[in-house]
Amino acid sequence: MGSFSQIVVVGASLAGLRAAQTLREEGYTGELSLVGAEPHLPYNRPPLSKSVLTGDDDVALPGADDVDVHWRGGRRAVRLDTGGRTVALDDGTSLSYDGLVIATGVRPRRLPEEQMTLRGVHVLRTIDDATTLRRALATDPGRVVIIGGGFIGGEVASTVRHLGHQVTVVDAGAVPMDDTIGERAGRWLAVHHGKNGVELISGVRVVEVTGKDGRVSGVRLSDGRTVPADLVVAGMGVVPNTDWLNGSGVHVDDGVVTSAELFADGVSDVVAAGDVARWPHGLFGGELVRVEHWANANEQGAVAARNLLRGPGQAEPFDAVPALGTRVHGTRIQWAGLPRLADESSIVTGTPEDDKFSVAFTRDGVLVGAVAVNFPKEMIRLRKAIAAREQLAVTI
Structure with missing residues (x-):
């Protein structure tokens, strides 16, 4: 721990906050910078698809407002120089480090830009996305189409249906969430959606979101149908935020590939944690896994910070069992x-x-x-x- 005097944490969601908190708890007293792409202090994301849409803005994470860091909010990392040990930010400034935590998370997959700019088309990842969607729902849009029946799509469908709107979920899979909960539970979930008034269209892809006079009007499907829509939520999954690592030498393949101890491949002063990290999990035969779960980010941020301070020789492998829960209807x-x-x-x-x-x-x-x-x-x-x-x- 004595060899570190400047540690930078890039990414200010749950994993990044836990890493920063753990560094201080473990006795690190040097300079600590926390870089966050959003202007908000770190906050809790799970409520965004549930309680925030119904009017509850409590997304506070304990300790987010008093952790001892140099806060760099509203700034994005745009380049990493592992040789010079610097992180370049989008405002032209550069942060030097002798220890780095990568916790940049993921971003939603997007429709083509000309479809995303139609009024009434939404994604849901940030608190600003959630409050924008809440305002749109308050205008009584009538017919809401959700693209994707996964974790976020299912929660949004449940919440929007509870608000009294007509909801259709379009999912490319044979059953919703089959890649997460399997075919049996997915079949049950399909029936559960139907019992609660959600129309589920499975086994088809969205070809295009259509519009009229600059506003969304429908969703055209791969089987030729067009589903009318007054509001569309694109819940088509996410991609890791790793573009800023191009040319850095950090191994990127569907996330930052790390050792079992969360060190970036071949780099002893860089660790990764949260949705962006992809590591060989000891419980599953060393299978490379990337987990987009709240509990994983919470636990992994802390372990990555401790391992960074200890160094590869004394680090512990991260092998917690991934686990998550949700409520649908x-x-x-x-x-x-x-x-x-x-x-x-x-x-x-x-x-x-x-x-x-x-x-x-x-x-x-x-x-x-x-x-x-x-x-x-x-x-x-x-x-x-x-x-x-x-x-x-x-x-x-």
Whole structure:
């Protein structure tokens, strides 16, 4: 720790804040800069698709307003020079470092610009996105089309339907969230959306968002249909914010590729954490994974900071079981591990018909993932089993 006097954290969401807080908690007393692309202090993102849309602006993260840092809000990193150990910002300034935390997160996939500029077309990633969407919903748009039935799309559909609007979700998959919660739970979720008044159109792609007089009017699908729309929310997934690392020598491949201890490949003074980090996970045979979960960012930011201070020789691998939960139309859905890695799956408790069940996912007989609907105690059990690499006989 004595070798560090200037540490820069690039990215001021949850992972970046946790890294900065942990550096101070571990006794680092040198210069500490926190660079955030948004002008706001670090805040909590999960409420953006839920309570913020209904009028609750409480997104505070504990300690965000009193962490001892040189705050660089409203500034983006545009270039990294690992040889000269500098981070260039978009205002022309440059920050020197002897330790760097990359926590730049992700950004939403966007429609072509001419479609994004239509009035009534929205994305949802920031607090400003959420308040803009809330104002649009307050004008009673009538027909809301959500592109993408994933995590964010499902939460927005649930919230907007609760507000009384007509909602259609268009999803390219056969069932919503099948890459996250698997086909069985995805089938249940499709039915659950329907029971709560959401029209789900599955297995088709959006070809174009159409407009009239500069305002959105519909969504044209790959099967030739056009769905009328007064408001569109594009929830088509995200991409890691790594453009600023081009030419830096940091290995980038669907995120910042790191060691198990979160050090950027071959660089002992740079670590990565949160949605942007892609690391070999010890519980899953060293499979490179990138996890877009709140809990992962929270835990990983702290571990990355501690490992940076300790150095590669004394660092600990990050092998926490990924886990997240959501509520869709009032129903609790949780998942843990990486169900997408499985070659077999089975319902192990409960039934989808009762809206209370759990699904186990295995690879070569070893538990790698779990999903629970309205079954938190079962999720606790299965998550512990994933951490213990238990074997479980399941059938597809």
